[in-house]
Structure formats: structure tokens, C-alpha cells
Amino acid sequence: MSVQTTTHLNFPRRCPRDAHTCQSALGGHLVINTHADFGMPAEIPGFDKVVFGLVDASNGFHVMDYDIPGLTEGGITDGGATRRENGTTVTE
Numbered sequence: 246m247s248v249q250t251t252t253h254l255n256f257p258r259r260c261p262r263d264a265h266t267c268q269s270a271l272g273g274h275l276v277i278n279t280h281a282d283f284g285m286p287a288e289i290p291g292f293d294k295v296v297f298g299l300v301d302a303s304n305g306f307h308v309m310d311y312d313i314p315g316l317t318e319g320g321i322t323d324g325g326a327t328r329r330e331n332g333t334t335v336t337e
Contacts, residue, residue, distance in 0.1 A: 254310040264298045273302035
């Protein structure tokens with residue numbers, strides 16, 4: 246039996262740039278989807294944040310990434326606590 250793991254990375258407002266960096270280092274296929282891609286209106290804050298990012302390298306290695314929910318300014322320590330609640334990620 247084989248086991249495949251996937252690394253998930255959280256980025257404070259830099260997910261697209263960092264995903265492109267991962268792709269340039271690893272090669273392979275890059276997918277980036279924002280909240281807007283799934284129908285969030287542009288007038289709602291965070292519509293342009295990455296909800297799903299994937300670098301799928303040709304050697305079988307892959308990494309997923311996304312922007313930290315709710316974090317709009319400051320460093321990662323300024324983002325508040327993130328928790329799961331009723332099937333939703335909530336960041337204070």
C-alpha cells in the first residue's frame with residue numbers, strides 16, 4: 246500500500262506570487278482559483294484571495310497553497326486566530 250501526502254501552505258496575501266515561485270522551482274502544472282472564480286462579488290473584501298492553489302510537478306510531487314482567510318494587513322501574527330466552525334474557516 247502506498248501513501249501520498251500533500252503539503253498545504255498558507256500565505257499572508259502572497260499566495261499567487263509564491264505559487265509561481267514553487268512552479269518555477271518544481272516545474273509542472275499550476276492552478277490558482279480565487280474566491281471570485283467561485284462567484285464571490287468584487288465588492289466583498291477578499292474576493293481576490295486564493296482559495297485553492299496547486300502546483301503539480303511532473304515527478305509526482307505536489308503542493309497546495311492558499312491565502313490566510315481574513316488576513317488583509319500586517320504580518321501573520323496580526324491575523325487573529327483561525328478555527329473551523331460549522332464547516333467554515335473563521336479568522337478573527
